[in-house]
Amino acid sequence: MIDFSLSEEQQQLQALAREFAEKEIVPNAAHHDETGEFPRAICQKAWDVGLMNTHIPAEYGGAGLGVVDGCLLAEEIARGCTGIGTAMEANTLAEGPIIVGASDEQKRRILTPMTEKFSLAAYCVTEPQAGSDVAGMKTTARKQGDDYVLKGQKMWITNGSAADWYFVVAYTDEAQKHRGMSAFYVPRDTPGIEVGKKEKNMGQRCSDTRAITFNDVVVPKKNLIGAEGKGWLLAMAAFDHSRPIVAAAAVGLARAAMDHAIRYAKERTAFGVPIHKHQSIAFMVAEMAMKIEAARLLVWQSAWKIDRGERNTREAAMAKAFAADSAMQVATDAVQVFGGYGFNKEYPVEKLMRDAKIFQIYEGTSQIQRLIIAREIFDRG
Ligand SMILES: Cc1cc2nc3c(=O)[nH]c(=O)nc-3n(C[C@H](O)[C@H](O)[C@H](O)COP(=O)(O)OP(=O)(O)OC[C@H]3O[C@@H](n4cnc5c(N)ncnc54)[C@H](O)[C@@H]3O)c2cc1C
Numbered sequence: 407m408i409d410f411s412l413s414e415e416q417q418q419l420q421a422l423a424r425e426f427a428e429k430e431i432v433p434n435a436a437h438h439d440e441t442g443e444f445p446r447a448i449c450q451k452a453w454d455v456g457l458m459n460t461h462i463p464a465e466y467g468g469a470g471l472g473v474v475d476g477c478l479l480a481e482e483i484a485r486g487c488t489g490i491g492t493a494m495e496a497n498t499l500a501e502g503p504i505i506v507g508a509s510d511e512q513k514r515r516i517l518t519p520m521t522e523k524f525s526l527a528a529y530c531v532t533e534p535q536a537g538s539d540v541a542g543m544k545t546t547a548r549k550q551g552d553d554y555v556l557k558g559q560k561m562w563i564t565n566g567s568a569a570d571w572y573f574v575v576a577y578t579d580e581a582q583k584h585r586g587m588s589a590f591y592v593p594r595d596t597p598g599i600e601v602g603k604k605e606k607n608m609g610q611r612c613s614d615t616r617a618i619t620f621n622d623v624v625v626p627k628k629n630l631i632g633a634e635g636k637g638w639l640l641a642m643a644a645f646d647h648s649r650p651i652v653a654a655a656a657v658g659l660a661r662a663a664m665d666h667a668i669r670y671a672k673e674r675t676a677f678g679v680p681i682h683k684h685q686s687i688a689f690m691v692a693e694m695a696m697k698i699e700a701a702r703l704l705v706w707q708s709a710w711k712i713d714r715g716e717r718n719t720r721e722a723a724m725a726k727a728f729a730a731d732s733a734m735q736v737a738t739d740a741v742q743v744f745g746g747y748g749f750n751k752e753y754p755v756e757k758l759m760r761d762a763k764i765f766q767i768y769e770g771t772s773q774i775q776r777l778i779i780a781r782e783i784f785d786r787g
Contacts, residue, residue: 410706416478419471423482426457431486438489438612439757442604444568445490445612452494453524457483459497459517461505461647466513467521473647473709477654481702484658488761489610491655493526496565496613498651499769500527500573502644503589507632516571516591528569530560530618531641537562538774540575540638541583545620547576547590552627554578554590556598556620562768566616567601570594574620575637587637591629598623609760649722649769650709653729656765657701660733663740663758664694670744681743690739697732704728720782727775730765737762 412420430448438445452458461476462468476498484491497520504516519525536542545558556576563572572592579586592599602617632640668691671682681687708721737759741748748755766772 412478416475419475420478420482422455423457423479424485426452426455427482427486431483431490435487435490436754436757438487440611442606442611444614445493446568448490449494449526450524452483458494458524459501459520461498462501462517462521463505463513466517468517472713473650474706474713476647476651477705477709480651480654481658481661481705484655485662486658488655488659488765489612491658492564492610492613492764493568495648495651495655496529496569497527499529499564499644499648500569500571502529502647503573503631503640504591506643506647507589507636507640508591512591512628512631525570526565526568528563528565528572528618529641529644530563530572530574532560532562534559534561534617538771540587540641543575543577543587545574545576546580547578547588547625549578550624554588554625554627554630556590556592556623556625559617559619561617562605563616563618564768565614566618567604568614572599572618573631575641576620578634578637582635584638585635587641588634589631589637589640590625591631592620592623592625596623596625608763609757610764611760645769646712646718646722649726650705650712650718652765652769653701653705653708653722653725656726656729656733656762657698657705659758659762659765660694660698660701660729660736663733663737663755663762664691664698666755666758667691667694667740667743670747674745687743690743694736694739697736701725701729701732720779720786723770723775723778723782726769727772727779730762730772730775733762733765734759 430451460469460471464470533543547554547556574590574592575587577586578588598621600619605615671687672680674681704725708718708725711718711721740755741759744755747753
């Protein structure tokens with residue numbers, strides 16, 4: 407039986423996130439966009455009310471929520487501001503591989519403190535010369551006695567300076583390519599870590615994106631996640647959990663853009679009628695509504711599958727690509743509905759158009775999602 411209804415608990419979660427976005431995020435979004443100031447206080451409040459780290463299992467002190475639940479929260483938070491939402495969600499990405507592949511002792515040591523005290527984490531995979539092509543990374547982790555020595559540079563790391571710890575993937579054996587990558591938990595205060603300048607990005611401007619350099623950083627063996635050679639698998643497995651959530655955030659952004667477009671189309675008149683009476687405007691909004699509904703269904707399906715313990719790589723890639731491309735289109739069309747005012751910073755939709763673009767780039771570009779979908783079709787049948 408197909409059932410799209412939400413449980414009472416899910417409706418409460420959704421309402422909590424919606425209220426949080428309305429009260430804490432919407433009134434501050436323009437300020438953080440304008441100044442680029444990191445939204446630490448808002449993240450702290452979100453942690454206080456239980457809106458962060460929601461997927462940490464109950465046995466490690468977390469709420470143990472599923473990916474569907476995470477998607478419901480992400481959509482509402484993103485409707486408020488995706489820059490602030492990204493700062494909140496970076497924890498989800500960094501914690502993902504720990505939840506999937508760390509030992510019980512590591513989970514207690516790494517995840518439980520996240521539920522006891524507000525703290526942030528970052529996922530460090532991309533490098534200056536290697537984004538989509540992860541195997542092109544240069545960072546190495548050389549064995550030295552009972553330790554590993556990390557050397558190399560990561561790029562575009564969300565929460566780079568705000569994080570208390572990093573999830574880092576590095577080569578322990580370059581010759582083995584993907585099978586030679588290993589994953590590490592690295593506390594931020596480990597000697598030899600250099601945090602770069604805050605990158606000046608087009609959108610999501612308050613999200614803290616930095617290069618992180620590891621200058622012979624000594625990592626004890628107890629911080630190797632899983633086993634040597636499992637880094638790639640862990641980093642990618644985390645995407646199956648996080649891509650539906652990122653896609654849900656894109657849906658939230660698109661919803662915000664459509665809401666603004668509807669309101670404006672009712673208020674603005676041209677040629678003696680509200681502009682929504684012009685079919686080209688009404689149809690643009692109808693297209694927005696179709697894209698949002700379709701994207702949300704893909705998001706929910708991909709999240710539902712992984713919550714049931716089924717493989718969702720193909721569905722998560724579809725949800726991510728479709729929701730990201732839809733958010734970009736919806737935000738661009740919202741600017742069009744606003745006409746000249748849409749192009750102006752005094753009005754809300756230009757921010758949404760700038761913020762939307764990153765959804766087609768991070769967590770795997772829209773091209774890479776299509777590559778994954780095509781591989782799933784042709785190689786796995
Ligand atoms: C704001 C921001 C935040 C980020 N946060 C993080 C983070 O927290 N942690 C992290 O590890 N990374 C992060 N990233 C990195 C992000 O995941 C990469 O930028 C992304 O994967 C693309 O890699 P690239 O920039 O090297 O582009 P490239 O891989 O060089 O791609 C350039 C272009 O070529 C296309 N392309 C590449 N290969 C193929 C192919 N085989 N087929 C078709 N097209 C292809 C791409 O789609 C793209 O259009 C972030 C990036 C940004 C901008």
